Amino acid sequence: MKELTLLEQMILAAIIALKEDAYGVSIRKRVEKLRGKKLMYGTLYNALDQLLRKEYVTKTKGTTSSERGGRPRIYYTLTSDGKNALRDSYNLQRAIWESISEFRLD
Amino acid sequence: MDKHKGHPPKLGQKLLSFLGHYEWKYFVSGDCGEEFKERVQENGRCRALLWYWEQVVYALAAYSKISTAVGGTMLKNYIKITWRNIKNNKIYSFINIMGLAVGMACCILILLWIQDELSFDKFHENYGDIYRTIPELQGTKYSSNPLALAGVFKEQYPEVRQISRFYQMFWLMKHGDKIYEERGALVDDDFLSMFTFPLIQGTPETVFASRDSIVLTERAAGKFFGTQDPIGKSLLVNNSAELIVTGVLKDVPLNSHLQFDFLASMRLMGAREHTSWSYEARTYALLEKDVSLPDFADKISGFVMEHDKRTKQKVVLHIQPLSKVHLYSLNGPDPVIYVYIFSTIAVAILIIACINFINLSTARSNTRAKEIGMRKVVGAERADIIKQFIGESMILSAVALLVALGMVYLFLPAFNNLAEKQLTLNIAGNVSTMFLLPGIILFTGLASGSYPAFMLSSFKPVNMLRRGKLQSGSGGFVLRRILVVGQFAATIVLIIGTIIMYKQLNYIMNKDIGLDRDHVLAISMNGELRESYKSFKNEIKQFPNVLNVSAARRIPTNIGHVNPVYWEGKGPEDYVTMTDASVDYDYFETLGMQIIQGRSFSEEYATDRENYVLNEEALRVTGLESPIGKMFSCWEDEGKIIGIVKNFHTRSLHSEIGPVIFTLSQRHGPHNYIFVKIRQDDISGTIASLEKKAAEFAPNDLFEYSFLDDEFNRQYVNDQRRGDIYKYFTYLAIFISCLGLFGMASFTAEQRTKEIGIRKVLGASTPNIIILISKDFLVLLFVSNVIAWPIAYYLMDKLLNNYAYRTSIAAWVFIASGMMAVCIALLTVCIKIVKVAHSNPVDSLRYE
Numbered sequence: 001m002k003e004l005t006l007l008e009q010m011i012l013a014a015i016i017a018l019k020e021d022a023y024g025v026s027i028r029k030r031v032e033k034l035r036g037k038k039l040m041y042g043t044l045y046n047a048l049d050q051l052l053r054k055e056y057v058t059k060t061k062g063t064t065s066s067e068r069g070g071r072p073r074i075y076y077t078l079t080s081d082g083k084n085a086l087r088d089s090y091n092l093q094r095a096i097w098e099s100i101s102e103f104r105l106d
Numbered sequence: 107m108d109k110h111k112g113h114p115p116k117l118g119q120k121l122l123s124f125l126g127h128y129e130w131k132y133f134v135s136g137d138c139g140e141e142f143k144e145r146v147q148e149n150g151r152c153r154a155l156l157w158y159w160e161q162v163v164y165a166l167a168a169y170s171k172i173s174t175a176v177g178g179t180m181l182k183n184y185i186k187i188t189w190r191n192i193k194n195n196k197i198y199s200f201i202n203i204m205g206l207a208v209g210m211a212c213c214i215l216i217l218l219w220i221q222d223e224l225s226f227d228k229f230h231e232n233y234g235d236i237y238r239t240i241p242e243l244q245g246t247k248y249s250s251n252p253l254a255l256a257g258v259f260k261e262q263y264p265e266v267r268q269i270s271r272f273y274q275m276f277w278l279m280k281h282g283d284k285i286y287e288e289r290g291a292l293v294d295d296d297f298l299s300m301f302t303f304p305l306i307q308g309t310p311e312t313v314f315a316s317r318d319s320i321v322l323t324e325r326a327a328g329k330f331f332g333t334q335d336p337i338g339k340s341l342l343v344n345n346s347a348e349l350i351v352t353g354v355l356k357d358v359p360l361n362s363h364l365q366f367d368f369l370a371s372m373r374l375m376g377a378r379e380h381t382s383w384s385y386e387a388r389t390y391a392l393l394e395k396d397v398s399l400p401d402f403a404d405k406i407s408g409f410v411m412e413h414d415k416r417t418k419q420k421v422v423l424h425i426q427p428l429s430k431v432h433l434y435s436l437n438g439p440d441p442v443i444y445v446y447i448f449s450t451i452a453v454a455i456l457i458i459a460c461i462n463f464i465n466l467s468t469a470r471s472n473t474r475a476k477e478i479g480m481r482k483v484v485g486a487e488r489a490d491i492i493k494q495f496i497g498e499s500m501i502l503s504a505v506a507l508l509v510a511l512g513m514v515y516l517f518l519p520a521f522n523n524l525a526e527k528q529l530t531l532n533i534a535g536n537v538s539t540m541f542l543l544p545g546i547i548l549f550t551g552l553a554s555g556s557y558p559a560f561m562l563s564s565f566k567p568v569n570m571l572r573r574g575k576l577q578s579g580s581g582g583f584v585l586r587r588i589l590v591v592g593q594f595a596a597t598i599v600l601i602i603g604t605i606i607m608y609k610q611l612n613y614i615m616n617k618d619i620g621l622d623r624d625h626v627l628a629i630s631m632n633g634e635l636r637e638s639y640k641s642f643k644n645e646i647k648q649f650p651n652v653l654n655v656s657a658a659r660r661i662p663t664n665i666g667h668v669n670p671v672y673w674e675g676k677g678p679e680d681y682v683t684m685t686d687a688s689v690d691y692d693y694f695e696t697l698g699m700q701i702i703q704g705r706s707f708s709e710e711y712a713t714d715r716e717n718y719v720l721n722e723e724a725l726r727v728t729g730l731e732s733p734i735g736k737m738f739s740c741w742e743d744e745g746k747i748i749g750i751v752k753n754f755h756t757r758s759l760h761s762e763i764g765p766v767i768f769t770l771s772q773r774h775g776p777h778n779y780i781f782v783k784i785r786q787d788d789i790s791g792t793i794a795s796l797e798k799k800a801a802e803f804a805p806n807d808l809f810e811y812s813f814l815d816d817e818f819n820r821q822y823v824n825d826q827r828r829g830d831i832y833k834y835f836t837y838l839a840i841f842i843s844c845l846g847l848f849g850m851a852s853f854t855a856e857q858r859t860k861e862i863g864i865r866k867v868l869g870a871s872t873p874n875i876i877i878l879i880s881k882d883f884l885v886l887l888f889v890s891n892v893i894a895w896p897i898a899y900y901l902m903d904k905l906l907n908n909y910a911y912r913t914s915i916a917a918w919v920f921i922a923s924g925m926m927a928v929c930i931a932l933l934t935v936c937i938k939i940v941k942v943a944h945s946n947p948v949d950s951l952r953y954e
Contacts, residue, residue, distance in 0.1 A: 024137030041138055041161050042168030071136030 004089045007047050008056075010034055012086045015057065015076050023062065023073040048076070056082030114142040115155065118162045138162070187477070188498045198466050199502075201849040205842050206506035206554070209459025210546055211513040212838050215521050216452035217542060218529045219831070223445055226361045226432035230302040232392055233428055235267075239389045240424040240436060241410055243683050244727075246764060247424065247436035248668060251389040253375070253382040256294065258413055259389070263406070265397045270297040271372055271379075272364060273387035278632050278808060279368070280342040281330045285808055287630070288326055290368030292375065292387070300392045301364070307337055308353025314371040319352040326367040327354050345633035345806060347374075360528055363431050383414045384774065385668035385683075391425070399425075414670075421683075439908030444828050447905075451832070454596050455839050456550065461589045462846030463499065463554035468561060468586060469853045475565070482567035491563035499555025503547050511543075524830055557585070587886060590850065594890035594927060595897070597843045600836040601923040602898040603905075606915060607829050610906060613913035615819055620754025621662065622698025622783075626814035627793070628661055629780040634804035636776055642803045646782065651792040653783040657690035659775055661817050662697065665756045665766060667774060673728050673747075674737040684724050684765040685756070686740050688772055694719070694751055696783045697814075704734040704749030707770055715770050716745035722753040724765035743771060762910050781814070840927075844934040847883070851935040854879060855942040862942060863950030875943040880935050887931055891924040898923075 004012070014030040015022040024044070032039045051057045062073035078086070118138075138161050145154035192199040227233060239255065240247050253271070260269040273292040278285065298310035298321075305313065306324065313321050320341060327336040336351045343349055349370060358365055372379050393402070403425055410421040426434075433442035478491060486494075514531055522529055635642060643655045660666060666687035676682075693699075694706045702722070707714045718738045720728070730736055733747045753763050784792045797809045819826075855862070862875055870878075899915060906912040942950075 025141050028137070028141075040164040040168075042165035045165070046168050071139070073136065 003092065004085055008051060009086060009089050011047055012078060012082055015078055022076045055079055056085055114139045114158055118158055184494050184497055188501050197852060198470060198849060201845050202463055202466055202502060203506045203509060205459045205462040205845045206503055206550060207509035207513060208838055208842055209456050210507055210510035212455045212835055213452045213546060214510060214514050216448050219525055220445055220448055222361060222527055222529055227363055227428050229359060232300060235393050235395060236300060236428040237391050237393060237425040238431065239391065240426050241385065242422040242424060243668065248385055249388050249436060250385040251387060252384065252410065252414065253378065253386050254380055256389050257380055259409065265394050265402055266391045267394050268296040268300045268392040270294040270300055271387040271389050277343050284330055286329055287808060287810060288367045290366040292372045293369050294372050300390065303358065304356050306354045306356060313353035317371055317373045318349050319371060320349040321353040321355055321369040322351055323355045323357045323367045325357050438910060443908065451835050455835065455842065458593050458596055458839055459842050460550055460554040461593045462842065462849065464557050465586050465589055465846060466849045467558035469850065476571060478562055479567040479571040488563045492559040495559035495562060496551065496555040500547060500551035503550040507543060507547055526827060590886050591890045593843050593846060594887055595894040597839050598890060598894035598923055598927045599898045600839050601926060602919055603902065604833050604836045605919045605923060606902045607832060610909065610913045611822060611825055611829055614911060615822055617911065620699065620752055623814040623818050625784050625786055626697065627782040627784060627811050628814055628817060629782065629811045631657065631778055631780050632807045634807050635800060638803045646796060646799055649795060651785040651788060653785060654692055654696040655780065655782050656692040656696040657777040657780045658693060659688040659777050661779060662756055663817050663821060669740050671740045671767060682727065684767050687766055687768050688774060689768050690777060696781050699754055700752040701749050702752050706749055716743060717748045718745050719749040719751055719768040720747060721751050721766045723763050724767055725750050727765045740767060740769065840930060844930060847931055848934045848938060851938040855939055859950045863947040866947040872943040876936060876939050879939050880932055883931060883935050887928045895920050
């Protein structure tokens with residue numbers, strides 16, 4: 001299985017953290033804060049598209065609010081595949097760092 | 107907060123809604139809009155807008171990446187098919203791409219030219235507020251104003267912020283052993299702050315602080331001082347005055363109507379600059395921003411008459427904005443019509459090239475019928491086919507554009523030479539070309555691709571597949587003929603236009619202008635030669651090849667200043683103005699001007715120093731019945747009329763003959779030119795001996811001469827240049843049309859291969875077959891002529907009406923142009939057909 005990119009990991013983590021409130025604006029803001037660098041909607045949705053196609057996330061339409069120009073919010077949740085993929089990434093990351101624990105990073 | 111303010115921009119929303127797939131439009135526009143509102147509250151609308159647009163642009167870019175990845179398979183197929191079509195039909199593709207490329211190259215060149223013409227004087231920061239004053243006397247407008255006008259004008263009108271005169275001068279300047287004649291001007295102190303001619307050294311306010319200062323352009327400074335610092339150095343001007351360099355200017359750009367290499371202070375004129383009402387210097391005024399122009403123009407129209415107390419003649423003062431100086435002439439045809447003419451040509455050539463494309467693709471649509479049928483059967487919708495074909499023609503036109511850019515790049519130096527411009531193809535740095543190039547692709551792609559696209563997509567797939575081709579006589583046939591007719595009609599109009607423009611140019615350049623300008627040398631005369639002019643004249647008159655010698659203040663093309671005159675029966679308080687030419691003895695004889703009444707100036711009469719010779723027009727203005735011996739006066743210099751000279755043209759034939767008076771007096775300045783009429787043979791030898799003689803008399807002066815006929819023709823240099831440009835573009839239009847015709851002929855020949863084979867087997871000869879096929883084209887060409895002639899007549903008549911002296915529109919021009927078009931076209935067609943007609947019928951019958 002292909003490994004998740006860093007951005008994908010961040011998005012998946014953000015969706016988990018945000019629980020019921022994971023939609024475009026909130027995800028973007030959270031990821032942006034986390035990585036301390038600008039995140040464009042174009043990039044975000046590109047990645048979300050990929051994740052949708054790999055079926056790591058699913059989406060549900062929220063209620064339409066006038067404040068969004070009649071467009072409904074789309075909420076994302078992780079599938080079990082998505083959770084597995086994120087866990088794999090975590091294990092991989094940990095393995096990477098453990099493999100050099102006897103050296104010091106300085 | 108204002109309710110409206112919270113909404114994201116409509117255009118952005120629209121753009122985002124183009125992101126059709128994957129519900130992007132909902133996500134992005136919804137999310138963006140939501141966050142936009144927050145940001146408006148937090149950071150203000152401006153910052154939020156900036157953020158929003160950044161998101162929009164980025165999202166569009168990111169989306170287009172995805173969509174090509176998804177729709178890529180089909181796109182790849184389209185590109186592949188396009189490429190195969192190009193490869194399999196090399197001739198057609200070549201004709202298509204070359205025709206389009208040449209057309210586009212012409213279009214780009216012409217547009218660059220137009221852009222440059224429209225850019226004249228725009229580099230001045232005060233471009234919109236600078237005007238020049240234009241006096242009108244007896245229906246003729248002049249750019250020269252009375253010297254004293256500027257000062258009074260500024261005082262009287264508070265609307266005038268700054269004013270400056272521009273008195274053009276040609277000075278012989280000397281520094282050490284370097285002597286050059288330079289063109290420049292005397293200007294007022296405000297000149298450099300009104301106009302944007304940036305100084306590299308010196309400041310605009312102080313360079314003219316001293317009367318004896320001079321400002322040079324970089325080019326002139328380099329000529330005199332090389333790499334040395336020119337500031338503070340002195341220049342000897344006309345062997346008489348020492349001027350100190352106080353500033354260095356950037357070179358004057360070519361798209362400035364004011365051209366000069368030095369500037370000096372108007373105060374060098376002495377007291378005359380405030381008192382003289384003779385028409386000598388151009389005057390420019392910088393007006394306040396809020397001036398109502400029509401009112402101001404009204405106010406000033408009587409200004410000259412109000413202040414130049416002695417005049418009773420009507421002098422109307424106009425103002426002309428800087429934006430009109432280059433493209434509108436004061437009298438005669440406005441050069442702006444060339445901008446229109448050339449724009450029309452650019453569009454015409456592009457359309458001719460597009461017609462080729464349409465013709466060839468519809469003609470060849472037969473061969474693609476199967477492909478389209480197949481696509482439709484497999485599920486392509488009509489829209490898909492249209493998209494494919496328009497896309498294909500877009501690709502072709504993009505390729506053509508690349509070729510065209512290559513051509514432009516190659517030919518730009520030649521074109522610059524022809525047009526005497528310094529155009530550059532600066533794609534990245536020039537906003538309008540950045541829009542222009544995609545515009546051209548879009549235009550040609552749509553114009554040339556849409557007809558084939560709509561036609562081909564409309565057929566029923568069953569028919570297309572069953573027959574493998576379209577029904578004969580289907581739509582394209584008639585349209586093709588109409589287009590060929592239109593194409594050739596346009597070409598014929600261009601040919602007629604070329605011939606008529608040259609005829610007109612020829613007419614004005616060779617018209618009998620009332621003076622003999624052939625083999626007359628004009629030698630410039632400076633200090634030393636001027637002093638010894640008499641003895642110099644006597645000595646060179648002895649040369650066997652010298653026929654006659656005279657002198658004058660100015661070259662006949664710019665014969666004198668406009669000055670007030672009066673005569674017997676009309677007092678000094680009631681004067682009119684005429685052009686006052688200061689000449690020497692033998693002037694009329696040297697220039698072959700005909701005295702029709704009285705006599706010319708003669709050294710036998712001592713009083714001739716005060717006497718006058720008038721031209722016919724001047725006599726007509728005075729209305730004197732028997733003019734000889736009548737009192738006549740220019741300024742206060744009273745004398746008698748001793749002769750009348752036949753009318754002759756002074757300025758270009760674009761304008762009419764004005765009243766001119768001749769006098770021996772040199773009160774407005776010394777004579778600057780010696781005119782020498784020489785024999786036709788051994789011209790270079792004669793010039794060499796004249797130069798030697800001049801060097802004896804004036805060792806410190808430059809020997810500079812020109813031929814009078816060149817001086818006259820120089821007035822038409824712009825017309826000639828435009829004529830040349832026009833001519834070359836006509837050639838190219840003919841070339842493109844013929845390319846198209848060649849393609850059509852090949853196509854017809856190919857279609858009729860079997861027919862030709864059968865005819866040959868049955869006994870038809872090669873000429874029979876050539877006639878058979880070219881007959882069709884002949885009819886089309888004939889119709890084109892019938893359409894083109896009246897259009898050309900109408901256009902040319904309109905064009906020629908701009909000239910004061912115009913050539914006739916002769917019938918032969920039309921017939922010749924028509925014949926020419928027919929011959930070229932038939933030749934093109936025959937090249938192809940002869941080959942087919944010659945071929946072995948066995949091969950052609952086996953064909954298909």
